[in-house]
Amino acid sequence: MQSGLIPLHMLPLGSEGKVKDLTAMGNARRRMLDLGLILDTVVEAIAKSPSGDPTAYQIRGAVIALRSEEAGKILVEPV
Amino acid sequence: MGLTYQSTGTGALKEMFQVRADPSKDVVVALAGNPNTGKSTVFNSLTGLKQHTGNWPGKTVTNAQGSFSYGNKDFVLVDLPGTYSLMSNSVEEEVARDFICFGKPDATVVVADATCLERNLNLVLQILEITDRVVVCVNLMDEAKRKQIGIDLDKLSEVLGIPVVGTNARDGVGLKELKDAIYNISLGTAEANPLRIKYGxxxxxxxxxxxxxxxxxxxxxxxxxxxxxxxxxxxxxxxxxxxxxxxxxxxxxxxxxxxxxxxxxxxxxxxxTTDELRDKIVSEIVRFAEDTADSVVTFMNKHYNDLDRKIDRVLTSKTLGIPIMIGLLGFVFWLTMQGADYPSQLLAAGLFRIEERLSGLFMSHGLPGWLHDILILGCYRTVAWVVSVMLPPMAIFFPLFTMLEDLGYLPRVAFNLDNFFKRACAHGKQALTMCMGFGCNAAGIIACRIIDSPRERLIATITNNYVPCNGRFPTLIALATIFIAHSAGAFSSLAAALSVLGTVILGIVITLAVSRMLSKTILKGLPSCFTLELPPYRKPQVGRILVRSLLDRTLFVLGRAVTIAAPAGLLIWVMANVNIGDMSLLDHGASLLQPVGYMLGMDGYILMAFILGFPANEIVMPIIIMSYMAADAMLELDSLIALRELLVANGWTWLTAVCTMLFSLNHFPCGTTLMTISKETQSWKWTLVSFLTPTLTGVLICFIVAQSVRMLGLA
Structure with a gap:
């Protein structure tokens, strides 16, 4: 992992991160790209489910909930 | 599929996609778009009631088609599944992609959400790569206006090189312009100069x-x-x-x-590498969508989403999220019971007055007594019971539920509950299929299509029956009111609502437990990739909801119940009145089932009613009532108090009521639901598992409850 990058699910609520890398492969990777999670996309963590997972993220104007398993495969640089 | 199609075009349209169009004169138009963009509202507004739904050939994906006339032409509108993309390889995306690409529609309309244009442009651009004949319909313009989002439609049209129409389909705004654009593009009277994305x-x-x-x-x-x-x-x-x-x-x-x-x-x-190549292709489209959105969308209020976020913070909060959810559900039940009580009595009184009239008619025409008994005491009475008990609660429950759906609350339920489903190795969207199950389990089973992973879809299918459907609610409500609320005095309807709520929560707990058990045994596996969109909250359209939920849901479910109740009423009347030896057929059956029924805290008649109620859960209560009344002189049953007296006279205690409620929650799915399961899974094995799993759960739970209560001497 490059220095300064954290997996998306570690991004604190209310803060933003810039997508720098996807570690998912195949279909899961395609799905993430389709959500608009390409290089340098800014993502904001906006809400956690009552039990702490999944987390809702603001991605390109849409609010998408991801489980920590998926969000963990998205590496972001906190903004 | 071993079939190959040598031709594409109009011949193939009919063969491969079963489009109901006459290729020589009908114009075929595909309707695509992201979920939650009001695509179905656009579809409904364009086609009105001229609709037909089925499945895509060989796929468990709904295929809706409708028609409308405009100018001098007849148009057939094919509603494609709502998707965000055409490249993520879900079945829905395959269906949509293949239709646009190989079905060669004369035009494709892409419905986009004005409040979230950038994300929607992704699909628009992907479709533009396949076909030139595209019309973009930017819907929900009123929502955008409310959020102070400005969209330059002319500029968007210029950038994309195709017609762009702004609509507000709920109020019919812009539909004429949309039809105009469809007409021009599909008949080639307007020249489009669609954009081509360059990939470097x-x-x-x-x-x-x-x-x-x-x-x-x-x-x-x-x-x-x-x-x-x-x-x-x-x-x-x-x-x-x-x-x-x-x-x-x-x-x-x-x-x-x-x-x-x-x-x-x-x-x-x-x-x-191959992966990098793909990344480049997808990224190019996403980036282009971003640039386009930047140039045509202006946010006059940067905080346009703040209200949604505030509501979300409450509805999904750590402390309040789940209590609010349970509270809302309880409130819906309470309103339903409270509101349905009086109209139910009124309906029952009215229907029984009609019964007297009908009886009078039979007598005055000198028709034989047995015919009167079969038709009036058998068929009519059962139907009257089903209508008076089911119609009022459904007419309240369904609109309330549709309202929550329209508001955008249901995805929040899935969000709140997802972690429980994850721990059960199941899919978070299972919560949504369960919500549908409250209306009708067969509908819930069909809703399981939204789950991509076959393993998780099967789990959702097998466990859907643990959610009590509308056919079972009346039983639960009646028994809760009679035996539990009866002792609660002034708080009776609250107590009844709470006990029904308790039953529902128990059903959810059982769903999670059984899901986990299935994941650890016959359906082993890990949770699949999960993404869930939380769409913006929308103001529900009350008038529309009333019409839609009454027509689409209430009358549909009621109609089904009545068509089953009438012949079932006849059969049961015959069984109750044809004697072998000194006992009726019904009594024979009941006495045979008595030992098992007693073991499970019920009696033979109740168990018999569940078995005879296999065609539809709605008729379980009427059968119980009829079997008891066959023994007594026929009494008028026009109130819950009379019902209580009848049940108590036949040996019911609170334990009988509790066990009947538990068994109602946990027993085999009704005939329609099982048929749906067999259709959806294409497997008799999974249909059998879906039959056995809830039945065994019910037997086990009722046995344990009945035996322990009796051992403790509580009842």
Whole structure:
């Protein structure tokens, strides 16, 4: 992992991160790209489910909930 | 599929996609769009009641078609599944992609959400790569206005090179312009000059190499640039679709195969792997959507989403999220019970007055007594009971529920509950299928289609029956009111609501437990990839909800119940009145079942009612009542107090009521639901599992409850 990058699910609520890398492969990777999670996309963590997972993220104007398993495969640089 | 289609175009439209159109004169229009964009509202507003729904051939994906006339032409509108993309390989996306690509509609309308244009442009751009004949319908313009989002439609049209129409389909705004645009594009009276996305050097070079060879092989049967791009991308499912529709393998044909091999080598020499190539292709579209949105959308209020976020913070909060959810559900039940009570009595009184009239008519015409008994005491009475008990609660419950759906609350339920489902190794969207199950389990089973992973879809299917449907609610409500609320005095309807709520929560707990058990045994596996969109909250359209939920849901479910109740009433009357020896058929059956019924805290008649109620859960209570009344003189049953007296006279205690409620929650799915399960799973094995799992749960729970209560001497 490059220095300064954290997996998306570690991004604190209310803060933003810039997508720098996807570690998912195949279909899961395609799905993430389709959500608009390409290089340098800014993502904001906006809400956690009552039990702490999944987390809702603001991605390109849409609010998408991801489980920590998926969000963990998205590496972001906190903004 | 062993079938190959030698032709595309209009002949193929009918064969492959079962489009109900006359190719010689009808204009075929596809309707695409992201979920939650009001696509179905657009579909409904355009086609009105001229609709037909079925399945896509060989796929468990709903296929809705409708028609409308405009100008001097007849249009057939094909509603494609709502998708965000055409490249993520879900079944819905495959269906939508294949129809646009191989069905060759005369025009494709892409419905986009004005409040979230950038995300929606992704699909628009992907479709533009396949076909030139596209109309973009930017819907929900009123929501955008409310959020102070400005959209320059003319500029968007200029950038994309195709017609763009702003609509507000809920109020019918912009529909004429939309029809106009569809007319012009599909009949070629307007010239479109659609945009082509450029992919940068290595990819464009590769396309230039491959495209001429594709043109020479397939002519204009498919878009050659798009096909070239997909072959370079190496997407397996698109290859399969291409092979199927073309009737030969394009990628394996000699020339393209050697070209593709060359391209692959060149890419590798330049250090571009297959994954990177795909990333580049997808990223290009996403970036273009971003640039386009930046140039046509203006946010006059940067905080346009703040209210939604505030509501979300409450509805999904750590401390309040789940209590609010349970509270809302309880409130819906309470309103339903409270509101249904009086109209129910009124309906019952009215229907029984009609019964007297009918009886009078029979007598005055000198018709035989047995005919009167079968038709009036058998059929009519059962139907009257079903109508008076079911109609009022449904007429309240369904609109309330549709309101929550329209508001956008249901995805929040899935969000709140997802972690529980994850721990059960199941899918978070299972919560949504359960919500549908409250209306009707068969509908819940069909809703399981939204779950992509087959394993998780099966879990959701098998456990859907643990959610009590509308046919079972009346039983639960009646018993809770009679036996539990009866002792609660002034708080009776609250107590009844709470006990029904408790039953529902128990059902959810059982769902999670059984889901987990299935995941650890016969349906082993890990949770699949999960993404869930939380769409913006929307103001529900109250008038529309009333009409839609009454027509689509209430009357539909009631109609089904009545058509089953009438013949069932007849059969049961016959069973209760045909004697063998000194006992009726019903009594024989009941006495046979008595030992098992007693063991489970019920009696033989109740168990018999559940078995005879297999066609529809709605008639379980009427059967119980009828079997008891057959023994007594026929009494008028026009109130819950009379019902209580009847049940108590036949040996019911609170334990009987509790066990009947528990068994109602946990027993085999009704006939319709099982048929749906067998259709959806295409497997008698999973249908059998779906039959046995809830039944065994019910037997086990009732046995434990009955035996322990009796051992403790509580009842």
């Amino acid at each position: 050097n290595p990819i464009e070079k590769a396309i230039a190499m491959l495209e001429p060879c594709i043109v020479s092989l397939v002519g204009d049967r498919i878009n050659s640039r798009w096909a070239a791009l997909r072959l370079i991308d190496g997407d397996k499912t698109i290859r399969d679709s291409l092979d199927r529709y073309l009737g030969f393998s394009l990628a394996d044909a000699q020339e393209p195969a050697s070209l593709l091999e060359n391209i692959r080598k060149t890419m590798e020499a330049n250090g571009i």
